[in-house]
Amino acid sequence: RYPHFLEPLDLGYTRLRNRSIMGSMHTALEETEGGFKRLAAFYAERARGEAGLIVTGGIAPNPAGRVFTGAAKMDTEHESDEHRVITEAVHANGGLIAMQILHTGRYGYHREAVGASEIQAPINFVKPKKMTSEEVWQTVADYATCAKLAQRAGYDGVEIMGSEGYLINQFTAVRTNNRDDEWGGSYEKRMRFPIEVVKAVRKAVGEKFIIIYRLSLLDLVDGGSSWEEVVELGKAIEAAGATIINTGIGWHEARIPTIAMVVPRGAFSAVTAKLKKEVRLPVVTSNRINNPELAEAIIARGDADLVSMARPFLADAEFVAKARADKGHLINTCIACNQACLDHTFGGKLTSCLVNPRACNETNLNYVKTAAPKKIAVVGAGPAGLSASTVLAERGHNVTLFDAASKIGGQLNVAREIPSKTEFDETIRYFGNMLKEHNVHVELGKKVTAAELVAGGFQEVILATGIIPRKLAIPGGDSVRVLSYLDVLRDKKPVGKNVAIVGGGGIGYDTALYLTDGGHATWAKPDEFAKEWGFDLTVSTRAGLKEKSAEHKKSPRSVTMFKRSKGKFGSTLGKTTGWVHKITLEERGVAQVSNVTYEKIDDQGLHYGLKGETKVLPCDTVVVCAGQEPNRELEAPLKDAGINVHIIGGAKEAGELDAKRAIAEGAELGARL
Ligand code: MDE
Ligand code: FAD
Ligand code: SF4
Numbered sequence: 089r090y091p092h093f094l095e096p097l098d099l100g101y102t103r104l105r106n107r108s109i110m111g112s113m114h115t116a117l118e119e120t121e122g123g124f125k126r127l128a129a130f131y132a133e134r135a136r137g138e139a140g141l142i143v144t145g146g147i148a149p150n151p152a153g154r155v156f157t158g159a160a161k162m163d164t165e166h167e168s169d170e171h172r173v174i175t176e177a178v179h180a181n182g183g184l185i186a187m188q189i190l191h192t193g194r195y196g197y198h199r200e201a202v203g204a205s206e207i208q209a210p211i212n213f214v215k216p217k218k219m220t221s222e223e224v225w226q227t228v229a230d231y232a233t234c235a236k237l238a239q240r241a242g243y244d245g246v247e248i249m250g251s252e253g254y255l256i257n258q259f260t261a262v263r264t265n266n267r268d269d270e271w272g273g274s275y276e277k278r279m280r281f282p283i284e285v286v287k288a289v290r291k292a293v294g295e296k297f298i299i300i301y302r303l304s305l306l307d308l309v310d311g312g313s314s315w316e317e318v319v320e321l322g323k324a325i326e327a328a329g330a331t332i333i334n335t336g337i338g339w340h341e342a343r344i345p346t347i348a349m350v351v352p353r354g355a356f357s358a359v360t361a362k363l364k365k366e367v368r369l370p371v372v373t374s375n376r377i378n379n380p381e382l383a384e385a386i387i388a389r390g391d392a393d394l395v396s397m398a399r400p401f402l403a404d405a406e407f408v409a410k411a412r413a414d415k416g417h418l419i420n421t422c423i424a425c426n427q428a429c430l431d432h433t434f435g436g437k438l439t440s441c442l443v444n445p446r447a448c449n450e451t452n453l454n455y456v457k458t459a460a461p462k463k464i465a466v467v468g469a470g471p472a473g474l475s476a477s478t479v480l481a482e483r484g485h486n487v488t489l490f491d492a493a494s495k496i497g498g499q500l501n502v503a504r505e506i507p508s509k510t511e512f513d514e515t516i517r518y519f520g521n522m523l524k525e526h527n528v529h530v531e532l533g534k535k536v537t538a539a540e541l542v543a544g545g546f547q548e549v550i551l552a553t554g555i556i557p558r559k560l561a562i563p564g565g566d567s568v569r570v571l572s573y574l575d576v577l578r579d580k581k582p583v584g585k586n587v588a589i590v591g592g593g594g595i596g597y598d599t600a601l602y603l604t605d606g607g608h609a610t611w612a613k614p615d616e617f618a619k620e621w622g623f624d625l626t627v628s629t630r631a632g633l634k635e636k637s638a639e640h641k642k643s644p645r646s647v648t649m650f651k652r653s654k655g656k657f658g659s660t661l662g663k664t665t666g667w668v669h670k671i672t673l674e675e676r677g678v679a680q681v682s683n684v685t686y687e688k689i690d691d692q693g694l695h696y697g698l699k700g701e702t703k704v705l706p707c708d709t710v711v712v713c714a715g716q717e718p719n720r721e722l723e724a725p726l727k728d729a730g731i732n733v734h735i736i737g738g739a740k741e742a743g744e745l746d747a748k749r750a751i752a753e754g755a756e757l758g759a760r761l
Contacts (some may be wrong), residue, residue, distance in 0.1 A: 090380050091409055091531025092200055092387040097140070097370060097394065099331060101296040102244060103262020104184060104394075105139040107387055109334070109372055109407050112188040112247060112302075113429065114145035115439040115448050118160035124170050128177035129450040135183025137406035140394070142173070142183055142333075143247045143300065145337075146190025149234035150227065153191030153255065157198040158434075162187070163230060164679075168237035175242030186245035186298055187238040189231055189289075193255030193430050194264065195340060204258045204265040204272065205280075213342045218615045221269050224281060227255075232288035235299075245298025248285060250325075256282045257304050260321065261631075263311025264589035267472030279321045283328050290329030300372070301325045302334040308342035319366045326369050334362050334372040336395060344621045345668045349424040350508040351376045354386060355614040358625050360634075361391035372396045378403075378422045378514075380411035397422075399429055402441040402448075417521045418577035420444050421514035427748045430664045441598075442514055445475075445752040458484045464761065465546040467536055467722060470498020472737025472750035473552030474519035479758025481526035488544070492535035496520055498554055499738070500747065505577045506598045507605045548732045548761055551723060552557065552754065555738040560590055564689030570710045573599050584708025585645050588694040590686065591713035593660050594652030594745035597669050599713050600649055604676040606641035612731055640675030648679040649704055650696060655682060660744070716742035734761075 097104040115130065117123035131142055148154040148161035162168060169708065172185070178185040194203035194216035195593040202223070203216030217229065219611055234247045250256040258264040259281040265272045272280055281303070289299055301636040307313055313321070314592055322333060335358045338346035345351050353376050354464050360373035371391035383395040400407055403422040410419050428447075441447035446454075461484050466477040469491035477489045497516040523530055541549050555570045559565060573595050575581040587603055589596050592742055618625045619639050623632045647655065656681045658670045673680075685697035693706040718739050726733045737750035 089414055090384040093380055093384040093395065094412055099298065102184065102298070105138065106140040106408055107394045108383065109396040110134055110139040110142040110401040111374055111393050111396040112145055113398050113402065113439060114155065114433050116433065117448060118145055119158060120438070123599060124173050126448065126451050128173045130448055131174055131185060132177035132181045133177045133405040133450055134401050135181035137402060138408035138412065139183060140408070142676045143176060144185065145247055146188045146435035149189050149191055149230040152196065152202045154196060154198065155192050156196070162234050162237050167236065168241040169389065170697040171241035179242070182243040186242045186247050186283060186300060188249055189234050191227065191255040193258045195254055204267060207264050209341055215637040218250065219418040224271050225625045228288050230286045231285045233581060234294040235289040236292045239293050239297055245300060246289065247290065247300040247302055247334060249302050250282050251302045251304035253339025253341060254320055255532040257307065257339060260560045261307060261312050262596060275317050275320065282321065283324050286325055286328035286330055298328060298331045300332045300334050301330040302336050303361040305363060306337050306623065306627060307631040308338040308344045308633060309631055310633065313341070314630045315627040319363065322363055324365050326367050330369060332370045332372060333367060335363065335374055337375050343667065344623055345673060346424060347375055347424060348665045348668050349511050350668055351424065352612055352617050353378060354382050355617060357386045358614070359627060362627065364390070364392060370394060376520040378423060378424070379419065380416055384647065389583050392703045402429055407431060418525060418612045419516050425513055426662055426664045431662045434663050441750060442748040445755045453759055454483050454756065455479050461485050462761065463545060464545040464548045464550065465541055465544060466552060467551045468498060468552035468554055468739070469496040470552060470554050470750065471500060471515070471747045472754045473550065474550060475751040475754025476550050476736060476758045477528045478519060478522040478526055479755050480761060481528045481637050483758070485761070487528045488531060489523065490534050490536040494533050496532070498683065501572065502578045506602050538722050538729065541726060542729045542731060546731065548734065549726055550757065551733060551735045551739050552737050553719045553722065553739045555742040556719050558715045558717055560686060560714055561684050562688055562714045567689055568651045570689060570712060573711060573713045577713055583711070585708040587645055587647045588705050589647060589649045589713055591715065592649050592657045592680065592682065593713065593715065596649055596713040597661060599711055600647055600673055600678050601669060603645055604643035604647055604673065604678060606644060613618065640672065643676040648681065650684050652684060653682060657682060716744065718742045720760045
């Protein structure tokens with residue numbers, strides 16, 4: 089079914105069993121006590137799941153290059169020894185693994201951070217120390233030593249991280265390099281650093297060792313590389329001894345989304361295709377490729393030789409094995425939410441996955457067959473209930489899942505109405521297929537009562553009944569011009585031209601995005617998306633940035649958001665995606681007012697208090713996104729009847745955008761009962 093994607097790639101001395109690369113992801117296990125054993129289990133599952141070549145999270149070649157103080161590095165034999173458990177586990181499971189060497193340069197969150205020049209990153213609190221020429225040579229040597237130590241640890245190769253704005257980019261781009269010695273000035277000098285690194289690494293590791301170089305195709309920042317420079321570097325890297333060229337898109341400080349849910353699937357493979365024409369080495373494409381059909385299409389049309397998927401391997405360790413066995417319908421698809429992966433990584437927490445809480449928990453969350461099957465009812469087929477019932481049934485319990493609605497998914501059916509959040513369809517599709525696979529008895533359109541549950545003879549009842557949206561308890565709060573977000577998003581009630589949104593949380597943001605959307609579905613079309621965000625997929629301009637700025641769509645309505653708390657809007661949004669929503673609403677002219685009190689709603693509009701004064705926003709619709717209360721109406725009667733009751737997800741704690749906790753709680757309970 090996927091002949092190009094599943095075709096092996098012979099490198100002479102070694103062979104990748106298919107065209108998938110599991111992209112580098114820092115997990116924080118690298119710095120956790122006992123983390124290497126857990127990493128070994130994490131990677132071993134992906135090797136067993138037939139990932140073609142795994143790339144580890146970034147490991148620094150020296151202390152200055154670390155992500156933060158105490159973060160992983162490899163410049164001693166002791167550190168190399170620690171990695172053996174990983175390489176042995178991967179090899180025992182038929183896989184190949186390369187270690188990424190990452191020098192963060194000015195992105196290092198610590199006082200030892202260094203850079204090509206003393207230019208601070210807008211997203212870091214540290215001004216880097218400018219490296220002397222000797223220090224640059226020493227760093228080149230450190231890369232080589234690190235690669236040698238990785239080889240000693242049993243790795244099949246290394247990846248040299250040359251994208252996302254890390255140290256290597258900081259040398260190649262004038263944005264961050266104003267040196268006038270042998271490492272700066274002309275492009276020839278600016279690109280010398282990565283070339284010397286690749287040469288030194290090749291010399292250190294010999295011929296039969298994979299060197300992947302991750303080349304930044306589109307820097308997406310002012311003062312980044314031009315396309316001609318990227319190609320020149322790609323050719324030089326090839327000549328310097330690399331084996332494979334991987335590609336990267338956008339520096340971390342770029343204000344253009346590159347991997348978030350708003351990015352169309354496979355949006356950047358056309359740029360990789362341009363590079364592929366220029367070099368002979370196998371070329372890897374990446375970013376927002378999350379299913380085998382797309383991976384197959386990209387390779388079949390010759391855009392790339394290999395496809396790197398990072399987050400999809402968090403979502404499903406068996407991605408490739410399932411594709412090969414024609415079980416694509418059972419692949420748990422990465423929806424690009426970043427909520428449990430990159431948001432955690434940049435928030436200093438352990439990486440996992442919203443749709444697969446077992447990711448990075450392979451040693452402590454396992455779905456073991458039960459010796460004593462029970463009859464269990466799960467009430468609510470939102471993410472919490474779906475997760476609990478599929479895990480319980482997989483373990484051998486006899487599970488009945490009830491939902492009052494006519495379809496499964498709970499609030500995910502509402503979330504998927506938000507432009508760019510249609511990826512939630514994949515989660516609903518996955519769980520739907522898993523319910524069938526594990527023979528869960530599903531009763532839809534059934535608002536089950538406590539009496540029915542008691543009569544059903546269930547040994548355990550799980551309440552995954554979600555939430556009840558909060559109302560606005562002020563005069564006029566129940567007038568016809570007041571709608572809840574469910575009225576708008578789910579029931580499609582008409583909304584006027586002038587709108588007040590009450591609430592600045594995640595649902596308030598989503599509702600604002602929905603109401604201000606011009607309806608062109610750019611999240612599905614790379615060209616439209618590029619136009620909207622002001623970049624150029626043909627890379628005719630430096631760093632891929634258009635001279636003309638972004639052309640965000642005009643809003644069909646005038647929207648004002650309100651919140652009671654003080655301070656900036658957006659503080660509850662995801663760390664690595666919040667800025668995307670903030671920029672979008674700003675571009676669409678959405679006004680935001682914080683620190684208000686709500687007074688009344690009448691024919692004039694919304695009356696609110698601000699700094700001791702009453703003001704009025706004339707509006708024809710007020711949409712209430714003022715939070716939620718847990719729906720636990722079944723709890724007391726069931727407990728009174730002596731039933732074992734468990735509460736998960738929104739019903740346990742109404743936390744707005746929290747399918748992550750809902751799914752994790754479902755899985756944890758499902759594994760325990
Ligand atoms: P922030 O709040 O977004 O920004 C801080 C302030 O700076 C302003 N800002 C800018 N001003 C001018 N020009 C700019 N270019 C610019 N950029 C930001 C902001 O407006 C803001 O000002 P304010 O609003 O307060 O007035 O910063 P933050 O520190 O909260 O967030 C920084 C992030 C890194 C999270 C970030 O910017 C991120 O969202 N960027 C996108 C990242 C992304 O999606 N990258 C795609 C690929 S991911 C990848 O390849 C590797 C990722 C993780 C590696 S692991 C590598 C290998 O293993 C590193 C793991 C690090 C662990 C700690
Ligand atoms: P729900 O999804 O609310 O499911 C509860 C189910 O129980 C419902 O289907 C209901 O019909 C059923 N039910 C209740 N009582 C009974 C009964 N007596 N009998 C039978 N059935 C019953 N979260 C994120 O993590 N990321 C996002 O990007 C995100 N975006 C969102 C966008 C919007 C617009 C909305 C509304 C939510 C979003 N969420 C997001 C939140 C996420 O959807 C919820 O956190 C999650 O759905 C809660 O899951 P749950 O299973 O606990 O409850
Ligand atoms: Fe993908 Fe979201 Fe899981 Fe990250 S948390 S791997 S983005 S589904």
